[in-house]
Amino acid sequence: xxxxxxxxxxxxxxxxxxxxxxxxxxxxxxxxxxxxxxxxxxxxxxxxxxxxxxxxxxxxxxxxxxxxxxxxxxxxxxxxxxxxxxxxxxxxxxxxxxxxxxxxxxxxxxxxxxxxxxxxxxxxxxxxxxxxxxxxxxxxxxxxxxxxxxxxxxxxxxxxxxxxxxxxxxxxxxxxxxxxxxxxxxxxxxxxxxxxxxxxxxxxxxxxxxxxxxxxxxxxxxxxxxxxxxxxxxxxxxxxxxxxxxxxxxxxxxxxxxxxxxxxxxxxxxxxxxxxxxxxxxx
Amino acid sequence: xxxxxxxxxxxxxxxxxxxxxxxxxxxxxxxxxxxxxxxxxxxxxxxxxxxxxxxxxxxxxxxxxxxxxxxxxxxxxxxxxxxxxxxxxxxxxxxxxxxxxxxxxxxxxxxxxxxxxxxxxxxxxxxxxxxxxxxxxxxxxxxxxxxxxxxxxxxxxxxxxxxxxxxxxxxxxxxxxxxxxxxxxxxxxxxxxxxxxxxxxxxxxxxxxxxxxxxxxxxxxxxxxxxxxxxxxxxxxxxxxxxxxxxxxxxxxxxxxxxxxxxxxxxxxxxxxxxxxxxxxxxxxxxxxxxxxxxxxxxxxxxxxxxxxxxxxxxxxxxx
Numbered sequence: 001x002x003x004x005x006x007x008x009x010x011x012x013x014x015x016x017x018x019x020x021x022x023x024x025x026x027x028x029x030x031x032x033x034x035x036x037x038x039x040x041x042x043x044x045x046x047x048x049x050x051x052x053x054x055x056x057x058x059x060x061x062x063x064x065x066x067x068x069x070x071x072x073x074x075x076x077x078x079x080x081x082x083x084x085x086x087x088x089x090x091x092x093x094x095x096x097x098x099x100x101x102x103x104x105x106x107x108x109x110x111x112x113x114x115x116x117x118x119x120x121x122x123x124x125x126x127x128x129x130x131x132x133x134x135x136x137x138x139x140x141x142x143x144x145x146x147x148x149x150x151x152x153x154x155x156x157x158x159x160x161x162x163x164x165x166x167x168x169x170x171x172x173x174x175x176x177x178x179x180x181x182x183x184x185x186x187x188x189x190x191x192x193x194x195x196x197x198x199x200x201x202x203x204x205x206x207x208x209x210x211x212x213x214x215x216x217x218x219x220x221x222x223x224x225x226x227x228x229x230x231x232x233x234x235x236x237x238x239x240x241x242x243x244x245x246x247x248x249x250x251x252x253x254x255x256x257x258x259x260x261x262x263x264x265x266x267x268x269x270x271x272x273x274x275x276x277x278x279x280x281x282x283x
Numbered sequence: 284x285x286x287x288x289x290x291x292x293x294x295x296x297x298x299x300x301x302x303x304x305x306x307x308x309x310x311x312x313x314x315x316x317x318x319x320x321x322x323x324x325x326x327x328x329x330x331x332x333x334x335x336x337x338x339x340x341x342x343x344x345x346x347x348x349x350x351x352x353x354x355x356x357x358x359x360x361x362x363x364x365x366x367x368x369x370x371x372x373x374x375x376x377x378x379x380x381x382x383x384x385x386x387x388x389x390x391x392x393x394x395x396x397x398x399x400x401x402x403x404x405x406x407x408x409x410x411x412x413x414x415x416x417x418x419x420x421x422x423x424x425x426x427x428x429x430x431x432x433x434x435x436x437x438x439x440x441x442x443x444x445x446x447x448x449x450x451x452x453x454x455x456x457x458x459x460x461x462x463x464x465x466x467x468x469x470x471x472x473x474x475x476x477x478x479x480x481x482x483x484x485x486x487x488x489x490x491x492x493x494x495x496x497x498x499x500x501x502x503x504x505x506x507x508x509x510x511x512x513x514x515x516x517x518x519x520x521x522x523x524x525x526x527x528x529x530x531x532x533x534x535x536x537x538x539x540x541x542x543x544x545x546x547x548x549x550x551x552x553x554x555x556x557x558x559x560x561x562x563x564x565x566x567x568x569x570x571x572x573x574x575x576x577x578x579x580x581x582x583x584x585x586x587x588x589x590x591x592x593x594x595x596x597x598x599x600x601x602x603x
Contacts, residue, residue: 052594055594225592225594227594228594228595228596251593
């Protein structure tokens with residue numbers, strides 16, 4: 001054997017149902033190294049069938065995730081922060097390579113992403129107490145309202161990528177017990193394996209987080225019209241897409257979330273439904 | 284390798300049944316081949332509607348109630364409630380939604396099913412003969428069948444005596460099928476081999492021949508209570524037995540894979556296989572059935588997808 005080291009380069013694949021499959025379509029797209037003609041990596045270009053598989057996984061994942069105690073969800077979100085902390089350098093390096101961030105800026109992005117996870121970990125077992133209410137009603141009923149996860153959330157990142165802002169939305173969706181199918185285009189998609197590894201090692205049940213790399217324009221309609229997706233988080237400015245989303249969301253009354261306030265209680269409740277219970281008393 | 288075994292038929296007549304080994308690797312490979320067919324667009328839609336018309340909608344649980352059976356019968360008649368189906372019925376790609384072929388229940392549920400399906404073409408199939416184990420004396424098995432027919436079953440799904448079969452007592456298996464066939468009267472007889480317990484393809488092939496010689500109208504893979512249930516290769520072996528039987532006798536015996544067929548994609552692979560092994564003559568509910576419950580919703584989901592372009596989910600149609 002020669003002493004020369006052979007570099008082993010990570011193949012970046014999709015993250016569906018706790019696994020790292022390639023796209024069924026066999027397609028790929030190139031993510032360039034920022035400001036250069038060289039390619040950073042060839043990524044899987046997910047097809048609508050991959051999306052379908054991801055939604056099915058998310059539907060299953062939702063059962064276990066929404067059934068966990070809020071305290072346990074908090075622990076797992078905290079665990080995500082721990083795992084990301086361990087991958088800080090790798091994440092920073094990817095951001096430098098594909099987004100052309102300075103070393104310092106990249107570090108800030110990753111550190112903020114970790115802080116964001118902590119923020120939502122803290123909120124996971126508290127937002128319900130803040131948002132729930134006991135309602136005065138005229139009649140012999142105990143009437144109360146609690147926030148419940150909305151279900152499977154489609155998360156479309158259709159804008160310039162910021163790691164911590166992406167993580168903020170992801171954590172907000174997960175916080176109340178939703179499962180998520182996220183689609184990322186270049187250049188952020190280069191992080192997909194790293195995020196997948198963080199999820200896979202943080203005790204979040206399989207299928208709860210699914211991430212696809214690909215073309216948002218291609219996957220937009222299948223996602224927006226999918227009857228099993230109960231809410232869409234659209235991160236972008238494209239007004240045409242926003243109005244299309246509203247239109248396609250009507251069939252199964254999806255919640256469309258496109259205005260977003262990072263690190264806020266509103267961001268959590270944007271992905272919840274309020275359930276009101278009338279409980280007879282005195283009978 | 285080739286052996287000839289025999290059973291004694293009417294009047295002690297010797298009936299030879301060839302017993303030869305089936306190439307397991309070959310059957311598995313060949314069956315795998317059918318999963319790679321690309322059935323798209325119009326052919327797919329046609330296949331999906333055909334599958335619905337071939338389903339024996341099944342509920343075989345200890346927890347079955349008359350209410351559940353009635354609900355299932357309603358679904359058998361109109362897989363999607365008529366008012367709801369109106370939404371897509373006028374679309375150029377959509378067709379009239381067929382009923383399923385039959386409902387399949389335990390004997391005690393037959394009266395409820397027969398009542399709910401009165402006036403329709405949907406058959407009432409009843410499992411009998413101490414389903415699923417078949418471990419009862421023959422007189423009680425016959426009584427089981429007679430009672431089911433009396434209750435209104437038009438099809439009987441019997442299980443073979445696997446204990447006898449596996450210990451080499453083929454005569455008992457053969458005689459029992461003949462007796463059950465007599466007890467059926469006009470009702471169609473489906474013979475369940477329970478391939479998961481027979482284990483080898485040689486035995487499956489032999490049991491298929493034995494059942495057909497004894498008078499089976501259909502041969503069926505499994506009860507659904509034993510794993511593995513229906514698989515493509517095991518069905519392929521049985522289809523080949525049907526083909527040989529047809530060649531020698533001119534009698535068309537039907538095939539019913541049951542258990543484990545949950546998706547439209549799987550079901551389409553079965554249709555491809557039937558078409559290529561036996562030809563399009565067999566692509567009718569009279570000669571091919573799917574024993575299934577969750578399959579129906581998946582097929583409906585795929586039809587809606589084909590017609591509307593939206594991805595649906597199965598629970599939108601009904602909960603089971």
